[in-house]
Amino acid sequence: MTVPAPPFDRLDAHELAQALGLVEEIEQYLAGLPAPAAAPSPAPAPGPPGGPHGSVRQPWNHGQPLPRRSLLDLLAHRPARPVEVTVAGHLRLTSRYLAEAGWTQGALWDARGRVCLLGAQTAVLAHGYGTAYTVRRARAQVMEVLHATGRAVPSPDVWNDRPGRRQAEVHALLERAGARARLLGI
Numbered sequence: 767m768t769v770p771a772p773p774f775d776r777l778d779a780h781e782l783a784q785a786l787g788l789v790e791e792i793e794q795y796l797a798g799l800p801a802p803a804a805a806p807s808p809a810p811a812p813g814p815p816g817g818p819h820g821s822v823r824q825p826w827n828h829g830q831p832l833p834r835r836s837l838l839d840l841l842a843h844r845p846a847r848p849v850e851v852t853v854a855g856h857l858r859l860t861s862r863y864l865a866e867a868g869w870t871q872g873a874l875w876d877a878r879g880r881v882c883l884l885g886a887q888t889a890v891l892a893h894g895y896g897t898a899y900t901v902r903r904a905r906a907q908v909m910e911v912l913h914a915t916g917r918a919v920p921s922p923d924v925w926n927d928r929p930g931r932r933q934a935e936v937h938a939l940l941e942r943a944g945a946r947a948r949l950l951g952i
Contacts, residue, residue, distance in 0.1 A: 825866070826859065826862040826863045826865070826866040826867075827859065827862070827863075827893065827895065828862075830849060830851070830855075830859070830895060831849055832849075832894075833845075833846040833847070833848060833849050833893070833894030833895070834846055845894070846894055848891075848894050848895060848896055848897055849894055849895050849896070850896070851895050851896040851900060852900075852947065852952060853900060853903045853904045853907060853947040853952040854944045854945075854947035854948040854952065855895075855896075856887070856890060856895065856896045856900050856901065856904045857904050857907065857908075857940050857941075857943050857944035857947060858940075858944050859890045859895055860883070860886045860887050860890050860904070860940055861886075861936075861937050861940040861941065861944075863881070863886045863889055863890055864881060864883070864886040864933070864936065864937065864940075865937065867879050867880055867881050867886065867889070868880035868881070869881065869882070869933040869936060870882055870885075871926060871927045871931065872927050873885070874888060875889075882923065882926050882927070883908075883922050883923065883925075883926040883936055883940075884922070884923050884926070887901050887904065887905070888901075903947075903952060904943070904947070905921075905922060907943040907944075907946050907947045907950075907952075908922045908939060908940070908943045909921070909922060910943070910946060911939060911942045911943045911946060912925055912939070915942075922939075925939075
């Protein structure tokens with residue numbers, strides 16, 4: 767599935783559990799349980815989702831309404847109003863767009879359609895999801911996560927373009943920033 771060109775970090779649950787002291791609490795609880803009896807053979811693993819022929823690949827904006835121009839928009843020759851998304855929703859869409867389009871460094875997007883972190887955010891905005899204000903707030907959440915994890919950089923773009931950076935790290939960062947935004951209710 768190709769991604770149309772724009773018109774113009776998973777959250778580590780183990781690390782979070784350790785930070786909250788949950789690992790020790792769970793280990794103490796498990797140590798106090800009686801030894802398990804002989805367990806029956808495990809059930810077979812479920813097959814791939816979506817039936818025996820596999821699952822259908824979903825577009826990056828799956829589950830989101832498409833921006834639609836109203837009659838007034840058509841008469842005024844203006845674009846559709848953007849679909850409202852939360853900051854957490856914008857970060858999720860950014861990660862999904864990045865996964866579908868591909869990731870690059872040193873440019874917003876390249877000839878193959880791959881995008882950097884800022885390019886993915888720009889594409890999500892250009893496709894009609896959220897506003898510039900949403901993007902600014904999302905970038906602030908990304909910066910908060912970068913600084914909270916000891917990676918003091920002037921912008922997420924500098925972090926994205928560092929040699930040795932991997933796409934998985936970008937997705938993990940977006941997931942952590944999204945989790946932070948959900949926690950803040952934005």
